[in-house]
Amino acid sequence: MKHCCALVASGIVTSLLAACGGITRGQPIDHDRLASFRPGVTTAAEVERSLGPPLEVTREPGGDTYLKYLYATERLSKYAQIPVVSEFSRRGHAVYNGDTVYLHFDAQGRLLDTKEYTQHFDSRDPLPNGPIAAESH
Template sequence: MLAACVSTGVNVTPEHLSNFLPGFSTIDDVTTQLGTPTSQVTLKSGSTILIYSFATSRPHPESFIPFIGPLFAGGEIRSSTVLFEFDENGVLRSQRRTTSSGASGWSVLPSDAM
């Protein structure tokens, strides 16, 4: 069966987050381990926010069936966004992770079969 997953961004997992301690970790610690953030903002107060976004999608297997595949077009979609907030000295103040998932299209297979 064909699978065509598409992903973009940096997938920051809860395990990654456990490596960073508010009050101790720095911007350099985070960027060394995770790489370049998706976005970076410096506030007037001197605080810095790093944003890491990730998205992945996987089409329904039925999408690949000749002739009728377009009837089932769509797939599963997962995304996450992680925000790291640093004080004016570049020390981690807080971190937050949000996730979402959903599906588009129509599937005749049970979700555990995909």
């Protein structure tokens, strides 16, 4: 009985650790749809119909609006789940990928510009020295 309980407990812990292997936030951003948006023509309502509801909406005092869309993933190696191994082994690592899009609209709801930020970080790599560049469309 003692061994049976230990086996069940071990299985539960293993299942919980496996469930923590990856984290996803947001929905993938459709870059083909994003490329079809035209400054001065496309409205905020059209963007929301096309991409879905944004993660965040910011309204400026002058009437401008910013819509933020985000898709981020984190994948952990199987060794990252083991506390001692993850601290002392290069095998215990995580890979982070992020895709963030800001769409700027004027007070009439017409698209002014789009900024995209893409991040990739592997915890085994050295930290970058410079700022993250943005693409403007």
